[in-house]
Amino acid sequence: MGNESVANEGNKFKSFLVNMTSQAASRDNEVHLQILDYLDNVKLFHNQFIYIHHIKTGKFYHKGFEQCLGYRFKELTADFFVRNIHVEDRVTYFNVSKALLSFVTFHAPDLVPFESNFHINYRIKNADNLYVPILRQSSVMILNESHQIEAYLSLCTDMTNILDSIRIKWHMFGPKSEQFPQFLYQYANKKTGIFSERELEILQLLIEGCSSIEIGERLFISLNTVNTHRKSLMKKANVKKTVELIEFARERGYI
Numbered sequence: 041m042g043n044e045s046v047a048n049e050g051n052k053f054k055s056f057l058v059n060m061t062s063q064a065a066s067r068d069n070e071v072h073l074q075i076l077d078y079l080d081n082v083k084l085f086h087n088q089f090i091y092i093h094h095i096k097t098g099k100f101y102h103k104g105f106e107q108c109l110g111y112r113f114k115e116l117t118a119d120f121f122v123r124n125i126h127v128e129d130r131v132t133y134f135n136v137s138k139a140l141l142s143f144v145t146f147h148a149p150d151l152v153p154f155e156s157n158f159h160i161n162y163r164i165k166n167a168d169n170l171y172v173p174i175l176r177q178s179s180v181m182i183l184n185e186s187h188q189i190e191a192y193l194s195l196c197t198d199m200t201n202i203l204d205s206i207r208i209k210w211h212m213f214g215p216k217s218e219q220f221p222q223f224l225y226q227y228a229n230k231k232t233g234i235f236s237e238r239e240l241e242i243l244q245l246l247i248e249g250c251s252s253i254e255i256g257e258r259l260f261i262s263l264n265t266v267n268t269h270r271k272s273l274m275k276k277a278n279v280k281k282t283v284e285l286i287e288f289a290r291e292r293g294y295i
Contacts, residue, residue, distance in 0.1 A: 068097060071182055071190045078181070079103045087198040091116055092181060092191050108198055110167025126163035126171050132208045133162050139227040140212075140220075141192070144180060147216045149187035153180045156214035161203060173203040207287060234276045242269045247286055 075092050079101060084090060089104035100116040111120075125133055140158055144151060157179040163171040175197045182191040212220045235243065238259075245255045252266045259266075274280065277288040 067184060067190065068094075071096075074182060075101045075191055084108075085197075087200075088196065090193065090195050092193045094191055095189050108166075108196075109164070109172070121164075124165040126165070128206075129162040129208055133160070135228060136160060136208075136210055136224065139224045140178070142227065143216075143220055143223050144192070145189060147219075148180070148183060148189050150215045151180050151183070151189075152215060153183060156180055156212075156217070158210065158212045160208065160210040161199070162208055163206070173199045173206075175199050175203065235273065239269050239273050239276075242266065243273060243285070243289055246270075246273075246282060247289065 071094060075094065079090070079092070082090065082103065084104045084107075086107055089102065089108040091100050091102040093100055100118075102116040105111045105113070105116070113120075121133075122130070137160075144156070157177060159175065159177050161173060161175050164174050165171050176194050177197075178192065178194040180189055180191075181193040182189070184190050241259060242255055245258060250258065252263055252270065255261075256263050256266045270282075274282075274285055277285050279285050279288055
């Protein structure tokens, strides 16, 4: 994917977070103090950092960035992730993250802080300009009496020498987690719209292990038409092999 497209996705991600903020509420100071107290008391290993997103104000609270990644800053913003997440990981990371926040916001009444959690791996550049693999474990931290999310926590661990995969993988745990894959599928196609309805049908059959001949028989179309759609799928996904196309679909929620 081109640098311009990646930059656009980064800007969309920042705009998405801004749109989640609202005017200051009476509980903002209480939530602020709860977050500060948590960060004061939480213990981190040298290869960990943590950040907490105060949803209503849009502020990121943080700890451990200097000891883990070598960055020293007072204020953490979404720009940090837009600049430093590996270019090959950004689009998937931003899309999955936006879908996740939309999902947990919608299902907030059913979620349990620290029991409902989400794991995803990605690569981020440290202060030495080296990309390190990160495992991010996220959870709702604070729910108010109206079951609205006020703070969302992410604990991140440098998995160098442990995590050997360079492809993003994710998994959700806890209440409603079984609904997230389908939600991500619908969210991804609604937001990107890169595949046509026919291409999505063919993609699903490829995922099921069907050959081009079998797909043609199932959909009552010619072998040439199937292969044309397969080429289009590969081009749009910017991959060269079917196994890469299926991985692309899994990462973005099409599976």
